[in-house]
Amino acid sequence: MNTKTTSVDCPNCKKAVAWTDENKSRPFCSKRCKLIDFGGWASEHNSIPGESVYPSIEDEYDQ
Numbered sequence: 001m002n003t004k005t006t007s008v009d010c011p012n013c014k015k016a017v018a019w020t021d022e023n024k025s026r027p028f029c030s031k032r033c034k035l036i037d038f039g040g041w042a043s044e045h046n047s048i049p050g051e052s053v054y055p056s057i058e059d060e061y062d063q
């Protein structure tokens with residue numbers, strides 16, 4: 001019976017994952033997929049140069 005178990009697709013590999021308290025990595029199928037996805041997000045986030053964004057906005061307002 002699957003009526004009590006919600007399943008989701010792993011954001012990383014699209015594998016069906018049971019949404020249970022036992023699955024600490026949900027919605028990912030595994031800790032590995034969680035780390036891969038988070039690592040990708042983190043590196044993408046860090047690649048955005050915040051300090052160079054603000055000066056360009058101030059320049060547009062200043063001129």
Ligand SMILES: [Zn+2]
Pocket residue numbers: 010011012013014015028029030033
């Ligand atoms: Zn996965």
